[in-house]
Amino acid sequence: MAETDSVAVYGYHPPLPKGMTARQAEAATAKSRSHYENVSPAAATLYRGEGPSSVNGKDVPEGGCLGETRRKVGLGDTTRLDATFNKVNLQASQQASNDPRVSSLNKRWADCMKESGYHYADPLAAAGDPAWTEGEGGDGSQDSDSAGTPKPREITVASTDVRCKQRVDYVRVRSGVEAEYQNKLIEQNATALSADRDTWKAAIAKANELMAKRG
Incomplete structure (x- = not known):
């Protein structure tokens, strides 16, 4: 589906998975929300290792179930592993945003939007307008309903x-x-990025091996 066709249906919302209807998507979202709402605080703390040191006479591994799983696949501190990638990604985006070529581009885009009566500084501001998501919580937004289905104004702005x-x-x-x-x-960060890539590749291979053993 071309971008122009997609926004004409979904506005700023992501397209539905192929073959899924809006009603099915709404049911899947409700099921997911229900699942997490039914996870008890005790289970959540056990998962992260933030609760008691033992449960029913069994020691809780350091870092909980999550920590144990990470160690089994050879992952330690994933925050550290992701740090270099996140830094590169964020810095590149910030530097591009401050580049005169992009500043000029944003102005020309904003001028074009103003011709249709829409006032946004840049595309991120348009896509991030709270009006597109406020209704998903059921608060009566005029621009999206409780299932996240876009209303006409969102589709019009996105198409423009x-x-x-x-x-x-x-x-x-x-x-x-x-x-x-x-x-x-x-x-500039090639050595660190290569090392992190190799760590993640090894962890995925180990995870696949463990899953295969479980059948």
Whole structure:
């Protein structure tokens, strides 16, 4: 589905999985919410290892069930493992946002949106308008319902957004500028990123091995 076709149906919401109806998606969302709501505080703390040191006479492993699983697949501190990647990703995005080429691009996109009466500083502000998600909690928003189905205004804004991006060649220019910064940061952090990649690959292989043994 082309982007213009997608926003005409889903607005700023992600498209449904192939073959899934809106009613099925709503049921799946409700089931997921119900699952997490039914997890007791005791079970949650046991999972993270933040509760008692033993349960029913059995010692709780350090870090709980999550900590034990990470050790079994060879993962230690995943926060540390993700730190370099997150730093590169965030810095590249920030540097691109401050680049004059992107600043100019945002202005041209915003000017295009104003022609249709919409006032946003940049595409992120448009996509992140609280109006698109407030209704999902059932508070009566006029722009999305309790299932997250977009209403006409969201679809109109999103469709205008796409047309303005096409007019100013937004995606190609913005992604090109950000890629420049990403490549520089990747080169500067190549050793750490390679090590983290190898750790994650080994952990996935170990997880697959353990799952295979369980049948």
